[in-house]
Amino acid sequence: MITPTHNFTSFSDDELAGNFLSWRTFFFFFRNAQVVEIFLAFFVFVAIHSLRQKKRQGLPTWPVLGMLPSLVWGLQGNMYEWITDVLCQQNGTFRFRGPWFSSLNCVVTADPRNLEHLLKTKFPNFPKGHYFRDTVRDLLGDGIFNADDETWQRQRKTASIEFHSTKFRKLTTESSLQLVHSRLLPVLENAVNRSISFDLQDILLRLTFDNVCMIAFGVDPGCLSLGLPQIPFARAFEDATGATILRFVTPTCIWKAMRYLDLGSEKKLKRSIKGVDEFAENVIKTRKKELSVQSSDDKKQRSDLLTVFMGLKDENGQPFSDKFLRDICVNFILAGRDTSSVALSWFFWLLDQNPHIEDKILAEICKIVKEREDFDPKTPLVFRPEEIKKMDYLQAALSEALRLYPSVPVDHKEVVEDDIFPDGSLLKKGTKVIYAIYTMGRMEAIWGKDCREFKPERWLKDGRFMSESAYKFTAFNGGPRLCLGKDFAYYQMKFAAASIIHRYHVKVVKDHPVGPKLALTMYMKHGLKVNLSRRDNPSQLLT
Numbered sequence: 001m002i003t004p005t006h007n008f009t010s011f012s013d014d015e016l017a018g019n020f021l022s023w024r025t026f027f028f029f030f031r032n033a034q035v036v037e038i039f040l041a042f043f044v045f046v047a048i049h050s051l052r053q054k055k056r057q058g059l060p061t062w063p064v065l066g067m068l069p070s071l072v073w074g075l076q077g078n079m080y081e082w083i084t085d086v087l088c089q090q091n092g093t094f095r096f097r098g099p100w101f102s103s104l105n106c107v108v109t110a111d112p113r114n115l116e117h118l119l120k121t122k123f124p125n126f127p128k129g130h131y132f133r134d135t136v137r138d139l140l141g142d143g144i145f146n147a148d149d150e151t152w153q154r155q156r157k158t159a160s161i162e163f164h165s166t167k168f169r170k171l172t173t174e175s176s177l178q179l180v181h182s183r184l185l186p187v188l189e190n191a192v193n194r195s196i197s198f199d200l201q202d203i204l205l206r207l208t209f210d211n212v213c214m215i216a217f218g219v220d221p222g223c224l225s226l227g228l229p230q231i232p233f234a235r236a237f238e239d240a241t242g243a244t245i246l247r248f249v250t251p252t253c254i255w256k257a258m259r260y261l262d263l264g265s266e267k268k269l270k271r272s273i274k275g276v277d278e279f280a281e282n283v284i285k286t287r288k289k290e291l292s293v294q295s296s297d298d299k300k301q302r303s304d305l306l307t308v309f310m311g312l313k314d315e316n317g318q319p320f321s322d323k324f325l326r327d328i329c330v331n332f333i334l335a336g337r338d339t340s341s342v343a344l345s346w347f348f349w350l351l352d353q354n355p356h357i358e359d360k361i362l363a364e365i366c367k368i369v370k371e372r373e374d375f376d377p378k379t380p381l382v383f384r385p386e387e388i389k390k391m392d393y394l395q396a397a398l399s400e401a402l403r404l405y406p407s408v409p410v411d412h413k414e415v416v417e418d419d420i421f422p423d424g425s426l427l428k429k430g431t432k433v434i435y436a437i438y439t440m441g442r443m444e445a446i447w448g449k450d451c452r453e454f455k456p457e458r459w460l461k462d463g464r465f466m467s468e469s470a471y472k473f474t475a476f477n478g479g480p481r482l483c484l485g486k487d488f489a490y491y492q493m494k495f496a497a498a499s500i501i502h503r504y505h506v507k508v509v510k511d512h513p514v515g516p517k518l519a520l521t522m523y524m525k526h527g528l529k530v531n532l533s534r535r536d537n538p539s540q541l542l543t
């Protein structure tokens with residue numbers, strides 16, 4: 001203990017007592033001030049040290065917490081732009097260090113060389129992995145998006161045969177035509193007649209939901225119709241994907257404890273998964289009932305995916321369980337509904353920002369239709385499949401929208417055996433790898449100085465659409481797990497976009513806030529509020 005060493009003899013007892021107290025108070029503060037100073041100095045040292053890590057490691061690295069404070073900060077704004085800033089400063093790859101008690105450590109990359117290595121060259125060394133599968137299992141089960149090894153291979157093979165069959169292609173062109181002409185256009189026409197603004201993203205989600213249910217399960221949920229009926233499934237599904245993605249930025253022990261205690265986002269997730277399950281169970285029950293009363297000839301006529309899976313046997317020679325069929329349904333809804341609709345929403349927003357590109361698309365559509373031998377400007381225009389295929393500029397504009405706003409903005413893999421990325425990054429067994437598809441579209445090193453501009457021309461050579469390497473344009477993934485619905489998605493998007501653009505000018509409501517939502521797919525956070533105006537006389541453009 002520190003004691004005063006002064007001579008007190010000239011003071012009275014009271015004075016002595018009073019002085020003694022004030023001396024004690026003084027030394028108490030002095031001692032604590034020293035402690036505070038030491039803490040302050042230590043804090044300043046740690047802060048400077050942590051902030052100095054930023055230059056080398058991309059983000060400040062704090063004792064115990066690692067880079068978590070920066071992640072929390074990034075989550076407050078546009079998470080994808082935040083990742084992009086860090087990756088651009090770090091030449092395309094950086095190592096995220098989470099708190100020591102968490103499972104958040106990972107390597108994040110946007111380098112096409114690494115992507116090719118990961119998705120193709122060393123494909124078996126980079127499965128989705130345990131961490132990803134555990135995190136999304138409650139929602140996606142063992143469906144194709146969340147499966148590795150034989151479980152994935154079996155689904156991939158079956159779905160691939162189906163997706164490449166003539167019967168399936170015919171089904172997809174017919175369903176797009178039917179949905180656009182008997183559902184989408186009447187709903188839009190109604191909005192124009194009543195001069196009301198509406199959420200285009202919601203309408204497109206309804207369109208793609210009905211479409212994927214028709215082609216994948218042979219069921220028409222009638223989600224897109226006049227009056228826009230409430231579909232509890234849609235809300236439940238969006239809530240479930242949002243709550244699932246939160247798990248990726250929460251230490252595993254914390255979200256597992258929240259799930260156990262039924263708290264916060266985990267409570268919401270459990271409730272919304274119930275809504276998702278009810279829909280999928282209903283689809284399966286209806287399908288089984290229909291199949292039980294159909295003749296074998298009728299069954300052969302059916303070309304939807306669910307019917308195909310219902311006719312197959314598992315590795316024990318048993319029909320697939322209802323739980324597995326549920327997983328197939330939920331995964332195909334995620335694949336087919338959310339991707340094309342959000343891509344089209346970003347596309348229409350980009351057209352609003354770049355009206356000269358809308359003019360070029362319109363000119364292309366008109367030129368193609370005028371080439372018809374039986375062209376009659378008075379009959380209502382229904383695009384033919386061969387015309388949709390010829391729309392190169394529209395395909396380029398959609399690809400450009402997907403480059404800037406990929407429907408799946410980030411994806412995930414796990415390292416099986418120690419490896420090294422082509423850029424020299426070391427990968428220890430068990431490392432989680434995030435590939436940032438959103439960032440790839442915004443890297444000057446990949447797309448040049450104008451990478452942030454919406455320029456469909458970059459996809460054209462002599463007026464024809466030229467596709468890019470899947471490891472540079474990764475919106476549809478690449479290698480053995482390349483998107484199975486790519487052709488169908490382009491057809492559906494082109495058919496819907498051309499049918500809308502030919503009839504209407506889409507204007508985004510002034511000051512409508514636009515930004516991405518944190519979810520498995522890149523929804524617009526506030527939807528896309530628009531007004532439509534009928535084109536003065538589209539047939540005039542055609543004469």
Ligand code: HEM
Nearest residue numbers: 156335336339340343407408475476477481483484485489
């Ligand atoms: C703009 C539209 C679309 C985009 C951007 C897109 C993108 C993607 C991406 C990035 C993946 C890889 C996901 C992963 O492994 O984590 C994927 C896989 C897949 N997509 Fe698409 N997709 C689109 C439309 C569709 C449609 C309409 C369908 C079918 C109805 C579909 C079916 C699938 C399937 C089955 C897989 C799983 C492939 C596998 O893991 O083997 N996609 N898609």
